Amino acid sequence: MSRPRTFCEVTALDRALDVFWRTGYEGASISALTEAMGINRPSLYATFGNKEELFQKALARYVDLKNAFFDNAMAQPTAREVVAKLFHDGAEILTDPNHPVGCLSVQGALACTAETERVRDELAKIRSDYEARLRARFEEECRDGRLPAGTDPEVLARFVTTVSHGMSVQASGGATCEQLRAVADMAMRAWPVPDAA
Amino acid sequence: MSRPRTFCEVTALDRALDVFWRTGYEGASISALTEAMGINRPSLYATFGNKEELFQKALARYVDLKNAFFDNAMAQPTAREVVAKLFHDGAEILTDPNHPVGCLSVQGALACTAETERVRDELAKIRSDYEARLRARFEEECRDGRLPAGTDPEVLARFVTTVSHGMSVQASGGATCEQLRAVADMAMRAWPVPDAA
DNA sequence: CCGATTTCATACCAATCGGTACAAAACTAG
DNA sequence: CTAGTTTTGTACCGATTGGTATGAAATCGG
Numbered sequence: 001m002s003r004p005r006t007f008c009e010v011t012a013l014d015r016a017l018d019v020f021w022r023t024g025y026e027g028a029s030i031s032a033l034t035e036a037m038g039i040n041r042p043s044l045y046a047t048f049g050n051k052e053e054l055f056q057k058a059l060a061r062y063v064d065l066k067n068a069f070f071d072n073a074m075a076q077p078t079a080r081e082v083v084a085k086l087f088h089d090g091a092e093i094l095t096d097p098n099h100p101v102g103c104l105s106v107q108g109a110l111a112c113t114a115e116t117e118r119v120r121d122e123l124a125k126i127r128s129d130y131e132a133r134l135r136a137r138f139e140e141e142c143r144d145g146r147l148p149a150g151t152d153p154e155v156l157a158r159f160v161t162t163v164s165h166g167m168s169v170q171a172s173g174g175a176t177c178e179q180l181r182a183v184a185d186m187a188m189r190a191w192p193v194p195d196a197a
Numbered sequence: 198m199s200r201p202r203t204f205c206e207v208t209a210l211d212r213a214l215d216v217f218w219r220t221g222y223e224g225a226s227i228s229a230l231t232e233a234m235g236i237n238r239p240s241l242y243a244t245f246g247n248k249e250e251l252f253q254k255a256l257a258r259y260v261d262l263k264n265a266f267f268d269n270a271m272a273q274p275t276a277r278e279v280v281a282k283l284f285h286d287g288a289e290i291l292t293d294p295n296h297p298v299g300c301l302s303v304q305g306a307l308a309c310t311a312e313t314e315r316v317r318d319e320l321a322k323i324r325s326d327y328e329a330r331l332r333a334r335f336e337e338e339c340r341d342g343r344l345p346a347g348t349d350p351e352v353l354a355r356f357v358t359t360v361s362h363g364m365s366v367q368a369s370g371g372a373t374c375e376q377l378r379a380v381a382d383m384a385m386r387a388w389p390v391p392d393a394a
Numbered sequence: 395c396c397g398a399t400t401t402c403a404t405a406c407c408a409a410t411c412g413g414t415a416c417a418a419a420a421c422t423a424g
Numbered sequence: 425c426t427a428g429t430t431t432t433g434t435a436c437c438g439a440t441t442g443g444t445a446t447g448a449a450a451t452c453g454g
Contacts, residue, residue: 002399003451024308026223030442032310040403042444051442100308107308110299110369111221113229124370158367158376159383166363170355172307173321179355186356190387199429200421227412237433239414248412395454402449410441419432424425 009047010061012037016048017058021100025055025109025119055119062104063126069093070130079141080191082134083160087184090164094171094180103168131161148194156192163187206244207258209234213245214255218297222252222306222316252316259301260323266290267327276338277388279331280357284381287361291368291377300365328358345391353389360384 015037019028030051034041048054073085094102105123112120138153147153167180212233216225227248231241245251270282291299302320309317335350344350364377 002453003401003449005401006450022308023310024223026221027308027310027313029440031440041442042404043402045443046401102307106366110307110366111219111224111297111304113220113224113226116224120369127366127370152379155376155379155383158372159380162363162367162380163359163384164363165366166359166361169303169307169324169362169366170359172317173324175355179352182349182352183356183359186352186387187360187384188387189389190383190385192386199423200419200431202431203420226410228410238412239434240432242413243431397452397454399452400450403447405444405446407444408442411439412437414435414437416435417433419430421430422428424427 005047007037007039007043012039012047013054013058013061016054017061017104018100020055020058020108021062021104024107026112026116028055052119056122059104059108059122059126066103066105066130070133074133074137079138079147080188082137083191084184084188086160086164087167087187088181090167091177091180091184094168095175095177102172103165106165106168107172127161127165131157134160148192150195151192159187159190202244204234204236204240209236209244210251210255210258213251214258214301215297217252217255218259218301218304221304223309223313225252249316253319256301256305256319256323263300263302263327267330271330271334276335276344276353277385279334280388281381281385283357283361284364284384285378287364288374288377288381291365292372292374299369300362303362303365304369324358324362328354331357345389347392348389356384356387 016028016033019033019036023032028051030041030044033051033054034044037044039047044054048057069089070086073082073089076082076085100107105126108123109116109120135153135157138147138151138156141147142151142153147156163184167175167183170180170183212235213225213230216230216233220229225248227238227241230248230251231238234241236244241251245254266286267283270279270286273279273282297304302323305320306313306317332350332354335344335348335353338344339348339350344353360381364372364380367377367380
């Protein structure tokens, strides 16, 4: 009731996400955030709490976007195709000019001060969650015998996320989609094959 | 002449490096730096210029350390062994408890504000320099026929650096040396082999 | 049309940011 | 022992940091 908002909460959040994505958590000042969001400081604090809560909410939006991409890859019939699609589409997303380059969970905060440890840990948790989902998928296919005997699903999942995060760093350094795809194709050559013996 | 320094310039620089490494460029405040270096502000500015110059000098120290590691790997007789050593020793260094986890050129600044663009670009240049050295080595072995025909040295170099940077992100997330080595071993399975045909 | 309620904009808060002025202290050359 | 030079510690600079107090403007239910 009473006076309604003059701004849309979700679009403001998307603007905030863009700033966090481009400049990292610490690099995003409240002034930069409010300017990008088109609102003023008290509105930000009234609506989103404080900087860290705003980040968490923007991060939740990011995870939504990323889940769409990830689930789409996971819909592939085989683990190998899942990863191939993850790499292929990931290369495009990491270099998409419509949003900041790289992956927020990598760009956001690797190094940090004591005050921003929680943010770094949150991003680390997100990364490890995706890795866990991959591992679960690989374990499944290992049990079914669809992945060669002797395949370690945990290592395989860690390898895939490692390459993905490396691709994010490459994107941050200016690598193109095609260059990332070539790297991804090369990584796929490490995919486990049944023993010839 | 006149009054001598009460501190060692290189050890102070190493302390500064440690802070930049742990907290990133923006996260390292002058107060945190002076405290870690055991000197006060005017001494810092008189000796090292300003924050950015201090970072550059600390970064030069870091590159010295990293070169020792890198050159050691490059001393291996074959490209394959170079990369295997790079991965194997890298896993240890990235998780060495004696210094901050991960690689400074990855942790330092992926995302940044307009004022710290130069720092980010400097780190990106360092990363690409190492990649170029790997590429040169691979090109050499391609010409000599020691790498299979059809091998793209540029892609191979980018793949190796991508995995390395991914390992740095993994280390930042708490991965152990052994876990990184397992990933590295898996990555080595992508190494080019001569066509069976 | 009015009163209750909420959002808005301005202007501010203490703390910290990177960076410096200044004078006392400590050293060396003579 | 003194004159001159450099480093040191303290105390400060304006600007910016994340975060708020406050009152005016706007909208709703009645």
